[in-house]
Amino acid sequence: MSSAQALVDKDKGMKIPFRSVLSSRQFWLLTINAVVVIGLGIMRPDTFLSWINFKAVLSLMSYDLLLAIAMTTVLIVRGLDLSVGAVMALSSVVMALLLRAGMPVLPSVTGGLLVALLCGFTNGFFIVRIGILPFLVTLAMMTAARGVATVLTTGQYISFPTAPRWFSRFARHEFVLQIGDASYGVPVLLIITLTATLVFGILLSNWVPLRRLFFIGQNAEAAKLSGIQVERLTIAAYMISAFFVWIAALLMTSANKIGYANYGITAEMRAIAAAVIGGASFFGGSGSIFGTFLGVLLLALIGNGFILLNGDPNWQQATVGVVLIVAVGIDALRTIRQRG
């Protein structure tokens, strides 16, 4: 069930069953995630069940989560954005170059934001106004953005030693949470990512302009006749996507202290996989941020599990593939059953 359907929490006089509060999709994902956590906890109690490990898993998945949110937004309007990884690299490179040239932090990161938004707008413009398939437009953008980033850097790491120290430190800075005797360090990277996820998740399932994206994806023609400004909102969806790509670029640039043209290679594929596992569909009109979060988490836990159990990393890829095909297969079966 999509979040759009999940919003109908009750009919007149009916009690809310637990399963309809979370959609059944999210319920099962949560269950599977819990099973993986418990399984790994039993097999590797010391290494897996430590804050250090959780912190590493969550921090590493932050970038994937932000890109998967970007992907979910465009999937909802029946779009696709293959350029998320490449635009992240380009935006990162632009920020790093501006910082290296001695520009203050605010104009530099704004420059990175503008470049990302311009890419998003260009994607949306060609898809909506010119009518080219999202796959082709964003494939072109992916290649172009990666190409420009490589030209700008000649393939080198771009460090910015003269930039203010706080900029290259803030993403990894940890706020310490003291609970009883134990202390838990929470990196800013994680705080920003989770806050952005939470806020956007709430907005996407409540805020009217974002709610309209679902209607566009479900039936663009009907949405248009219902007075929804389809073209404008679809372009907006690509720009929102670019905004999340920029947050990822900002955090990555700060955390690694360099801009690099090869950031996020094949990230778009992981983003698609996570979003689809989380309930987004290539046919548009469905998807939720919580579902996408659970999808990213599942993929991250699988990766973590392979490392902790000393599994062959090549099998990790294969496992992700199996999870994806199972998730999509269940969807297809459900659709067949519903539509009779």
Place this chain on the structure above:
Amino acid sequence: MLQATGINKSFFGNRVLEDVNFDVKAGQVHALIGENGAGKSTLVNILSGNLQRDTGKVVFDGDTVSFDNPLEAMSAGISVVHQELSIVPQATVAENIFLRREITNRFGFNDWNAMYARCQAVFDRMQVDINPRALAGSLSIGMQQLVEVAKSVVLNAKLIFMDEPTSSLSEKEIDELFQVVRDLRDSGLAIVFISHKLNELFEISDHVTVLRDGRNVGTRLTAEASSDEIISLMVGRSLSKLYPERSASVGDVVFSCRDLALFGAVKDVNFDLRRGEILGMAGLIGAGRTEAMLALINARKRASGRFELNGKPIELNSPHEALGHGIVYLSEDRKGSGLFLDYDMVLNVSSCVLDREARFGMENRKAMREATWRYVTEMDIRPKRPSATILSLSGGNQQKILLAKSLNADPKVLIVDEPTRGVDVGAKAQIHKKLRELANAGCSIILISSELPEVLGMSDRVLVFRSGTVVADLDNKAGVLTQEDVMNAAVELEGLAV
């Protein structure tokens, strides 16, 4: 020719057919009607081998029969022309007709000359002009329907079931189809004709059988039956009148449209719309009515057009702006461009006004549910469950939701395009009643319909479209306009243009 007695059928404990008796005689057209869900399709499926009956007896051509599958029924001489055409558009007419039963020569190759000749012979017998070598996809829907009929004839069918064959045909195509049906009947075939449209069955059938709730509630000689009688049999009560009473109070001009044009489809459309008026738009399919209305809200980019609302000029640059002025268009294609099929009733009914009573831009779901619940009760939408997805509803209820969605936007000018297409008689009457109530409450309504009786029965005034423009503006306040008045205007000179 066919005698079915005491047919029973249940699905998962639901009785869909109960002791149905149904006789069809050779050389006659037998109409089968009933509301959606009355059991027509189930009966046809059983008699044509698609489903198995639970109990009952079927005698066909003197033999007691029980078909395990459609092929057996077909070889016995029973075939079905389905509502959804099964034409392969990329293949020729002959290839379609002989699909999976090709005539082969002694080497096992297809004998195209024989097949073309056989096709031509069948078309000659049906007196239709179709080239067996033409691509099926290049034919009009009406012609494709005739190809479907030809398939049955090629098979030497003795009994042909036709399931709503006219639902997507124009008046002219319907006439052609009816001519073919009469010719086949005269040559001794039996034809069972299933339709929602009463006027059609009066035109074509010899007998009429009415199904209601899985029972045969009456078989009549068509010549002796009246439409009131048939309708009261169908709905189980007598609809005192087919259409609601006209309003007495049509007010001043609310909206006017000048010089509306859409490249290649619509030109020089001018009209005024009064307060509380239902303005019918009649014309043949393709006369440009739908296109004109889409151009009016600029859902299709118009070439020209000026509009006034309550005497003030307004801009209508998009459906969004139109909605802002209270001008709402209800699509003729409820599945394609009307409803959000995977979403529930609440989201569909609210889709035009998601921001209503919003707080800080956040959806007000309580208000959305309450509004939906109001329409569900008011318009008797089934099931009474606002969280039901649109896909799970019957056509009539989907159409009601579509109307509820438009009403929820508080229209001042409501444009309804084919508001009762594919809807059963009961739902149709409810939709008509709702539209009239709305007009009485001061809303102005533009009604596009391909069913002339509907246009005449509902409208205070009728605009007749032909070739993309308005050719007649006929007053109908007294309700005395006739189909001839309208059709004369709609088809005048049409013959010369061909």
